[in-house]
Amino acid sequence: MDEVAGAIADPVRREILLMLRDASRSAGEIAERFEISRPAVSRHLRVLREAGLVRDASDGRRRVYSLVAGPLDELAGWLGQLTRPSGWQHHFDALETEVYRARRERQSQQPQTFKKETA
Incomplete structure (x- = not known):
């Protein structure tokens, strides 16, 4: 490398x-x-x-x-370690997942209102 x-x-x-x-x-x-x-x-x-x-x-x-691009693979893998998400990014991703889950749950618990169709 x-x-x-x-x-x-x-x-x-x-x-x-x-x-x-x-x-x-x-x-x-x-x-x-x-x-x-x-x-x-x-x-x-x-x-x-x-x-x-x-x-x-x-x-x-x-x-x-x-x-011959093959020898670049090892270097690219090492560089990828530098650019992977930080520890905080994982926490933010988890928070985003929880926010979306909470929204879905809240929406599913709300009563459904239907409009009358007029013909």
């Missing part, structure tokens, strides 16, 4: 992952998107590959990269 977190800490690498979300791309296509040197893009791709976030394959003389 630490290697994945380190890999996505850089904004260029996050942008590369977003580019690869929809389609595989060659290293050249990726490099064209940035105002940094091709060797710098290559280093970013290496970091992502070593973290297991991208996979590369040869296509003739080109290197084609594709996204």
Whole structure:
């Protein structure tokens, strides 16, 4: 998880992952998107590959990269622990449930009045 977190800490690498979300791309296509040197893009791709976030394959003389989202699952699970409802949120949810239950009970105990239909 630490290697994945380190890999996505850089904004260029996050942008590369977003580019690869929809389609595989060659290293050249990726490099064209940035105002940094091709060797710098290559280093970013290496970091992502070593973290297991991208996979590369040869296509003739080109290197084609594709996204591997699986390693993000562990990090997403950990981040989810930070965003789950606080203890107070559980208390507020329970209070809301009790308020609705009390309203239903009160409404069911009130006598029903019916209007006469006029034809």
